[in-house]
Amino acid sequence: MITTLTLNAAIDKVHEVNSLMVGQTNRVLQKSQQGGGKGVNVARVIVALGGEVTIGGFVGGLNGSKITELLQDENLQTEFIQIEEENRICLTIINQQTKEMTELLEVGPTIQEHEWQKMLNWVVKQAEHATYFVLSGSLPKGVQKKAYATIIHLLKEKGIRVALDTSGDALRQGVKALPFIIKPNEDEIAQLIGKSVLTQEDLVQAGIKLQKLGIEHVCFSLGEQGALFVNSLGIYKVNAPQIHVENTVGSGDAFLGGLIYKLSLGADHTEAYKWAVACGSANAENKEIAKVQREAVERLLDEIQITKI
């Protein structure tokens, strides 16, 4: 059983404009909205591939009710904890002319101490069934920077495999608890290792170091460059297929969804790595976030090679 946790869930909105003009009036030509936040997106992809997931997180206010309603409409199984404050909205603006994507991410609610305690109790209860646990996204205010580390320790004690996908201090602290999987993108790795320009050698050295500390799968997602993976058996490079890009927001989540889905089925790690990249790229072919189709993923797999370096 797979569980995903989104401590800072959101309504993900996508607005399209002809050409985004800063400081001027922009008319929205098309729009869509979904229940979102990173862990929700990971879950959506796992379900699209044929897996089963429980989605956990905090919801509050009108936006919280909307998130719950939107996910129910998709038949996704949620076990949210109610909070006093309102969930955030994350807006992606697609510039139709330049194809650029601009993201505006609200900070989100402040979590009260009693709400956090409820969450920890829920995690303990979930741990009775879970085999994989995905911790994704930014930490909301009111929650300590070591929140993910606390949850990772708790789950590891019960033999659960934990994947962590976050950024900044939350990632730095979470990594110390040695999750089973980490999936930073280029910006997140750069922040983690304190370098602004990364060479392949930097990635390899950072990956080896993190793997030797005890992280089983160090997965660096590299956008159109594909990904680099380090595990105890070696270092692997996977190319991304050539695609027509519509919206790359959610590609990291789709990547993690594909990876966890295959690993949870007991697939060989090389197979799981290829599925991760295929899912990330399948997401980028769509305007909506993390709405991949299994057929699209299988089509893209034919164009993906994995090389041991």
Ligand SMILES: Nc1ncnc2c1ncn2[C@@H]1O[C@H](COP(=O)(O)OP(=O)(O)O)[C@@H](O)[C@H]1O
């Ligand atoms: N322009 C692109 N072309 C093809 N695949 C892409 C592109 N951008 C992202 N992807 C796919 O999505 C995966 C995750 O993308 P990335 O940008 O690294 O993650 P994040 O969304 O976390 O920043 C990549 O490994 C790749 O498979």
Ligand SMILES: O=P(O)(O)OC[C@H]1O[C@](O)(COP(=O)(O)O)[C@@H](O)[C@@H]1O
């Ligand atoms: O929790 P964070 O880090 O603020 O990120 C939230 C945003 O991340 C996304 O899940 C997309 O993430 P990725 O592009 O990294 O896959 C958006 O849907 C969401 O609004």
